[in-house]
Structure formats: C-alpha cells, structure tokens
Amino acid sequence: MRxxxxxxxxxxxxxxxxQEDQKLIDxxxxxxxxxxxxxxxxxxLDRCGKSCxxxxxxxxxxxxxxxxxxxxxxxxxxxxxxxxGNRWSLIAGRxxxxxxxxxxxxxxxxxxxxxxxxxxxxxxxxxxQIPSRxxxxxxxxxxxxxxxSMNNExxxxxxxxxxxxxxxxxASSSLEDEMPGSLDLNLDLTIAFPSSPPxxxxxxxxxxxxxxxxxxxxxxxxxxxxxxxx
DNA sequence: AACTTATTCAACCGCGACTTT
DNA sequence: TAAAGTCGCGGTTGAATAAGT
Numbered sequence: 001m002r003x004x005x006x007x008x009x010x011x012x013x014x015x016x017x018x019q020e021d022q023k024l025i026d027x028x029x030x031x032x033x034x035x036x037x038x039x040x041x042x043x044x045l046d047r048c049g050k051s052c053x054x055x056x057x058x059x060x061x062x063x064x065x066x067x068x069x070x071x072x073x074x075x076x077x078x079x080x081x082x083x084x085g086n087r088w089s090l091i092a093g094r095x096x097x098x099x100x101x102x103x104x105x106x107x108x109x110x111x112x113x114x115x116x117x118x119x120x121x122x123x124x125x126x127x128x129q130i131p132s133r134x135x136x137x138x139x140x141x142x143x144x145x146x147x148x149s150m151n152n153e154x155x156x157x158x159x160x161x162x163x164x165x166x167x168x169x170x171a172s173s174s175l176e177d178e179m180p181g182s183l184d185l186n187l188d189l190t191i192a193f194p195s196s197p198p199x200x201x202x203x204x205x206x207x208x209x210x211x212x213x214x215x216x217x218x219x220x221x222x223x224x225x226x227x228x229x230x
Numbered sequence: 231a232a233c234t235t236a237t238t239c240a241a242c243c244g245c246g247a248c249t250t251t
Numbered sequence: 252t253a254a255a256g257t258c259g260c261g262g263t264t265g266a267a268t269a270a271g272t
Contacts, residue, residue, distance in 0.1 A: 014241075015266085037257065053258080054241065089260060104261075105239050 012046045016055055020045060024052055025060055058101045065097025069106055077103060078111060082125045 012020070027043035033056070036049035045052060058064075069077070073095055080091040088100035088107075095103065107122075115122040 016240090035257095048242095050243095050258085051241075057259095058240070086261065100260075101240075109238055 011040075011048050011051070013051075016059075020047065021055070021060060024056060028056060028060075054101075058099045061099075063097055064099065069098075069110075073098070074106075074111060077107060078115075078125075081107065081111075 016024075023043050023045055027039065027045075031042070036053040038049070039045075039052050040047045040049055043052070047055075076095060077091060080094055084090050086104075088104040092098050092100040092103045112122045115125070119128045120126065121128055
C-alpha cells in the first residue's frame with residue numbers, strides 16, 4: 001500500500017520563510033503544479049505537501065490579486081454566498097485573482113459584520129426584522145434569493161458533480177414566500193456541472209421556483225447543464 | 231507609554247470525495 | 252471490491268497588528 005501523505009514528524013510548520021517560498025516558486029516554475037505529495041522532497045522543502053499546496057494557492061501564485069476588495073467584488077461575494085452558501089472555493093472561482101481563503105476571511109471579518117449591523121442574518125441572508133424591512137444601502141438583494149442552504153449547520157457539499165446538496169434546497173419556499181418581488185439579482189451566474197445533475201435536483205428547483213415566479217432557475221439535464229440565475 | 235481589546239489573515243486540522251492499488 | 256492514499260475544501264486557530272483606554 002501507499003505511504004501516508006506526509007509524516008507529521010519532522011516537517012516544518014508555521015510561517016513560511018522567504019527561502020522556503022523561493023524554493024516552492026522555483027520548483028513550480030520549473031515543474032508546474034501537481035503531485036503535492038512528492039513536491040516537498042523534490043523541491044527540497046521540509047514541509048507537508050498539503051502545506052505547500054496551501055502556500056502556493058493562497059499566497060505565492062502569480063495571478064493572485066492582493067489588496068482590498070472592491071465594492072463590486074463585495075457585492076458579488078454577497079450574492080454568491082446567498083446562492084452557494086459557504087462554498088468558498090466556488091465563490092472565489094467567480095472572483096479572478098481571489099482565493100477561497102481570502103474570500104472566506106473577508107466574509108468573516110467584513111461582510112458578515114456588515115450584514116449583521118444592517119439587521120441581516122449572514123447565515124441565511126434574511127432580515128431579522130421582517131415587519132419594517134428597510135432597504136439596505138449595500139446591494140444585498142441577493143440575500144433574499146437565499147435559501148436554507150445558507151444555514152451553516154447544513155452538511156457541506158463536497159463534490160459539486162454529485163449535488164447531494166442543492167444550490168438552494170427545496171426548503172427555500174418559505175423564504176421566497178416571505179420575500180416576494182425582492183429578487184433583483186441582476187446576476188448572470190452560470191455554473192457548469194462536471195456531470196449531469198440528478199433529476200431530483202432539477203425537479204426540486206422547478207418546484208420551488210414555480211410557486212414564486214420571482215427567480216428563474218434553469219437546470220437542465222443536458223450534456224452541458226448549467227445553472228442560470230437572474 | 232503601557233496595557234488591553236479587537237481585528238486581520240496566514241496556516242493548520244479534520245473530513246469527505248475521489249483515485250489508485 | 253475493499254482498503255489505503257491523495258487531494259481539495261471548509262472550519263478553526265493563533266500570531267501579528269491596530270485601535271482604544
């Protein structure tokens with residue numbers, strides 16, 4: 001059988017030194033990404049492959065955009081979070097140059113607090129005080145499109161191809177009933193599935209969107225199925 | 231200036247899905 | 252087909268820094 005990914009004994013941990021960074025950069029420049037297990041040894045690094053991967057993806061990759069998030073990026077994160085929940089890698093995938101870790105951190109340190117201060121539950125994007133329902137300054141209209149899939153207690157969907165957790169579960173109807181006509185997403189989001197989504201999801205989507213008519217969810221079990229939200 | 235508290239963010243951990251043997 | 256390895260993800264932690272007192 002195979003050897004374990006990395007023996008935890010005798011590998012460096014904690015912050016990366018400049019030398020380590022340089023070794024990793026040099027190695028990946030010459031050999032490309034991949035095979036993280038064997039990379040540390042080949043690159044002369046005393047690190048776990050997992051740690052190398054993380055360092056590269058979150059910090060060293062040349063296409064990483066550093067610095068503050070723009071308002072458009074923030075809006076997009078909110079909208080995508082409303083749709084996808086805490087699937088940071090998917091959200092980051094829509095933000096060029098941003099990493100899942102960065103998006104996650106930004107959400108937890110900035111956006112989350114901002115939504116709370118506006119009386120919006122960041123977990124489900126619902127207003128806490130339903131009766132008055134003030135219009136938030138920030139574009140959180142997507143929040144209203146959210147469903148219970150935002151609930152942090154839900155089981156995470158690990159494989160997108162498998163869709164054992166829908167992008168919005170069927171339980172979303174209660175929310176949509178509550179927030180009719182506030183679904184101005186203005187978001188052209190297309191997610192390509194690696195494989196056809198199960199029919200159950202399609203049916204679920206149709207059922208939940210049927211009642212409201214406020215959101216178009218297109219999920220086709222066709223060769224290149226996409227999820228399109230408006 | 232010194233201390234405390236809050237915030238940020240890089241890195242680690244554990245788990246589940248996928249792949250390989 | 253089962254078991255073990257690998258990879259990627261989300262949650263969490265903790266050190267560094269900033270802000271407040």
